[in-house]
Amino acid sequence: MATQNNKEDMICNKRLQELANHAFYKGYSTYSDFLNLNEQSLFYGLLSELPSVEYSFWGGIDAAERKMLCFSCEEIRKENFPLSTVQIAPSHDKFAEKLSHRDYLGAILNLGIERRKIGDILIQEKIAYIFVEETLTDYLCNSLTKVRHTNVCCNKVTNSFSYTQQFQEINGTVSSVRLDSLIALAFRESRSSMVSLISGGKVFVNGRQITSNSYILKNEDIISVREKGKFLYKEEHGITKKGKVKVILKKYV
Numbered sequence: 738m739a740t741q742n743n744k745e746d747m748i749c750n751k752r753l754q755e756l757a758n759h760a761f762y763k764g765y766s767t768y769s770d771f772l773n774l775n776e777q778s779l780f781y782g783l784l785s786e787l788p789s790v791e792y793s794f795w796g797g798i799d800a801a802e803r804k805m806l807c808f809s810c811e812e813i814r815k816e817n818f819p820l821s822t823v824q825i826a827p828s829h830d831k832f833a834e835k836l837s838h839r840d841y842l843g844a845i846l847n848l849g850i851e852r853r854k855i856g857d858i859l860i861q862e863k864i865a866y867i868f869v870e871e872t873l874t875d876y877l878c879n880s881l882t883k884v885r886h887t888n889v890c891c892n893k894v895t896n897s898f899s900y901t902q903q904f905q906e907i908n909g910t911v912s913s914v915r916l917d918s919l920i921a922l923a924f925r926e927s928r929s930s931m932v933s934l935i936s937g938g939k940v941f942v943n944g945r946q947i948t949s950n951s952y953i954l955k956n957e958d959i960i961s962v963r964e965k966g967k968f969l970y971k972e973e974h975g976i977t978k979k980g981k982v983k984v985i986l987k988k989y990v
């Protein structure tokens with residue numbers, strides 16, 4: 738009997754195939770909902786079975802984790818993706834609570850909006866920015882009036898949106914630039930404790946699920962670990978006298 742996860746994966750694969758076929762045979766661009774890391778990884782596994790069309794991911798910013806996927810027979814432009822950026826700010830800054838990602842997401846889902854219609858949620862002090870499917874923008878802006886106990890106002894960002902990701906730089910040494918070594922360094926845990934995360938399908942490199950401990954990382958790879966966080970492998974910058982590799986990581990904060 739197929740598990741729930743397998744059923745969801747099959748549904749996702751079928752939908753992606755349909756989108757690619759429509760773009761190829763009917764000649765117009767098609768767009769998915771926001772795909773999580775597992776769904777993005779499913780796409781890469783399906784790629785060899787899809788018709789020959791251009792494809793591109795976009796989630797509102799380059800560093801987005803949840804992204805829409807476009808299939809097209811023409812040049813793909815980021816500005817054509819059907820997503821909007823919505824700013825959520827407290828109505829009265831003085832009385833605003835410190836709100837978390839979970840608080841914002843819960844308030845949005847309570848409006849009846851499905852998770853797949855929402856992209857990343859970025860928080861800058863007391864203001865959040867949400868990427869949302871364009872057709873739901875007005876509904877979200879008109880309906881979301883409170884997050885926890887804080888009254889809020891929502892507005893679509895009409896100007897070009899930019900976001901500066903904050904990083905914690907980590908300098909360290911590893912025996913090699915294997916996946917298990919670098920995530921152990923990033924999260925300050927033993928390499929052996931990372932094995933179950935990798936084999937359990939919780940580690941993604943540039944959106945692709947990686948289940949091999951010995952996978953070798955390349956400069957600028959982005960590694961996401963469920964329940965832990967995300968970091969960028971910046972570069973190798975030398976060898977110690979004992980033969981260890983000096984590396985620089987940039988952990989998302």
